[in-house]
Amino acid sequence: MSKPSQAGAATAWPADPLAWWRAASAYATDAVQRTVLFADIERQVGDQYLAQRASKTPNVLHFASALVMSGLELPRPVNYGLVRIQPPEDQPSDPAKRPFVVVDPRAGHGPGIGGFKPQSEIGAALAAGHPCYFVGFLPDPVPGQTVEDVMRAEAAFLRLVAELHPDSEGRPAVIGNCQAGWQILMTAAVWPELFGPIIVAGAPLSYWAGDNPMRYTGGLLGGSWLTALASDLGHGRFDGANLVQNFEQLDPANTLWSKPYKVYANADTEAERYIDFEKYWGGYVFLNDVEMQYIVDQLFIGNRLSTAQLLTSDGVRIDLRNIRSPILVFCSYGDNITPPAQALGWITDLYASDDDVRGHDQTIIFSTHDSIGHLGIFVSGAVGSKQHHKFASAIEQINLLPAGIYRASVDDATPQEQQLLDDPYLLSVRASGLDEIRAIVKPDAQSERRFDAAARVSENNLALYRSTWQPWVRALSTAQSAYWLQALHPMRLQFEAWSSLHPLAPLVRACAESVRQQRWPVDGDNPLLQLQQQFSAAMESSLDHFRDRRDKLYALWFDMLYGAPFMQALAGPASGEAGPVRPHPGATPEHLALLRERLQQIEQSVERGGVLEATLRGLLSVLAQRRSVDERYYHLAAQLLEQSAPGRWSQAELRAAIREQALVLMHCGSAAIDAIPRLLRDTPADTIREAAAAIAQMAAIDAGQGDDDAVATALQRVQLLFEQAAAAQQPPAPAARPKAAPRGRKGER
Secondary structure: OOOOOOOOOOOOOOOOHHHHHHHHHHHHHHHHHHHHHHHHHHHHHHHHHHHHHHOOOOOOOOOOEEEEEEHHHOOOOOOEEEEEEOOOOOOOOOOOOOOEEEEOOOOOEOOOHHHOOOOOHHHHHHHOOOOEEEEEEOOOOOOOOOHHHHHHHHHHHHHHHHHHOOOOOOOOEEEEEOHHHHHHHHHHHHOHHHOOOEEEEOOOOOOOOOOOHHHHHHHHOOOOHHHHHHHHHOOOEEEHHHHHHHHHHHOHHHHHHHHHHHHHHOOOOOHHHHHHHHHHHOOEOEEEHHHHHHHHHHHHHOOOHHHOOOEOOOOOEOOHHHOOOOEEEEEEOOOOOOOHHHHHHHHHHHOOOHHHHHHOOOEEEEEEEOOOOOOHHHHOHHHHHOHHHHHHHOHHHHHOOOOEEEEEEEEEOOHHHHHHHOOOEEEEEEEOOHHHHHHHHOOOHHHHHHHHHHHHHHHHHHHHHHHHOHHHHHHHOOHHHHHHHHHOOHHHHHHHOOOOOOOOHHHHHHHHHHHHHOOOOOOOOOHHHHHHHHHHHHHHHHHHHHHHHHHHHHHHHHHHHHOOHHHHHHHOOOOOOOOOOOOOOOOOHHHHHHHHHHHHHHHHHHHOOOHHHHHHHHHHHHHOOOOOEEHHHHHHHHHHHHHHOOOOOOHHHHHHHHHHHHHHHHHHOHHHHHOHHHHOOOOOHHHHHHHHHHHHHHHHOOOOOOOHHHHHHHHHHHHHHHHHHHHHHOOOOOOOOOOOOOOOOOOOO
């Protein structure tokens, strides 16, 4: 959330006492009017909260929708549901395009953040012509539902979406926001065949990584016994308002000052934006005790997801390496809830090398933003119209990337690029690797040792609570006591205390209407207004300074407590041990045998293929010399394919061929390139030359970027091989007939 503008360091006070009096009078009038407007805005927020609480299916979706499947009707019922988004009349969906499924986070707030605005994840998918679905939830969970039950419901939703779109380009593309991101990846690890490309936005997956102060809280409070206590006091339900309160405490300057001050200082213009945002921020939901305990123990404190230590109830290991779909991770350095280290740390946790990533046939793309906050990833109009718009419009290009790690960026397009793409932005993708991920995550074995100690202490404290206090707390907690604890929660009281039900609300509302009709805003150069802005800036700075000192103290106390030799010994690992606490989940003998068999298949496929395989080998060998490629390559390739071989290869066949030939090139090198003429031996010469021309056209994109010599050398080699193959297809020229000896004139010999 942006902060109000700050005035300069100096304030020009008028020398004339009467001018000073006029400035003070104007400021006082404006300040009183703004106070009345601010109070009326907060009254509207309170009314909105009460209306949302009374709704059976509260949400903040901007788009019309229709229920397709209710999770309440599943064999293992959950409070989730699948709805189809109704596209605008001027943006009809293309049934042949891949459907999108947007899954919202259940982390304290209600559903709808993925479609909160026209320019959002849902809006981007609709604008690109994709059929779009949304997975939301009710405020109250089904008693006894678990995280695994929700995973099974999400799998059922995706099966239904695929059945409803049998003619689409592929399996549904899925977007998971925040908490929904890690839950979607867990589902994809168990049922990988149900998923197309996956986009996870602001989703924490490696909870010990980075320097986020939120990660120290569990250890400093003794672990997850407090989670169990809160659920017991809630009569088996965990109040999502507690999670929202934790988020609020991360940035006290924004919570205590900047957010209300911005509304007060700009009461004429901020009302609609603020009221809309509070509709989402104040929509608290509940989780079952077993759900929340699983999340805290297994993920937040235990950090077991990113090293494949979780099992389902029927013994299936939840291993993210099983996911076969491309995974696009979108995160931001301005996100204080899920910083890039926590969003990307699972990659360094799972894989030891780039070959390890490719050996598991996994495609991982990551994209970072410099400054947007956590909620801005989902609701910012700028992000929705840029990053999410490009991810949706280029989803098929993303789906075709070979196995490996890539970095994506979205930049402003040049006029020529805009003409080709019909888009103001350009998506570029370049090859990356584990070294670049490690530079972001900064893995620290000693830090992990301290978090491992905190996890073991949490297990002990939870066991102690369950054997001593839990029976008493559960015996004394009732549905009525839980209701009053929830009603009196500070996060709810701020809305409950001031609404149209308050006795003074009609008076404030009438005054606000009068103020709007006779508004006298103060001039921007008023010295008292400038003093107000300076005071606000000082308040923000002071609270930011308090936050920074507090966070440093948290980190210091945590390191001192769980880095102590006694705690280290209590936790299990020997003091001074240098090895990692959580080693990479090494490859199984079965996987190693599969890799050996796969390598043999790759070596044998060097001589197999046709014009598609030969063209891909040539193109990939040339593009490997580029630092990055962008979507212009994809659009040009699509045009060339449509012109030369319309409908000959499906998206699935192209994806399989690209991934196959990328592996052949990687493992066989020059031998794969030298085999091109043999792949083309049954191809007409005209087709061979058309393919060579297409490769040259693709290589011409981004000419002048500094790598032209390497590209030219690689292109020259490929074109020579293609021409050699074309020449071999030409029928031999007929032998010239020998000239007859000149006949002499009649009578001459």
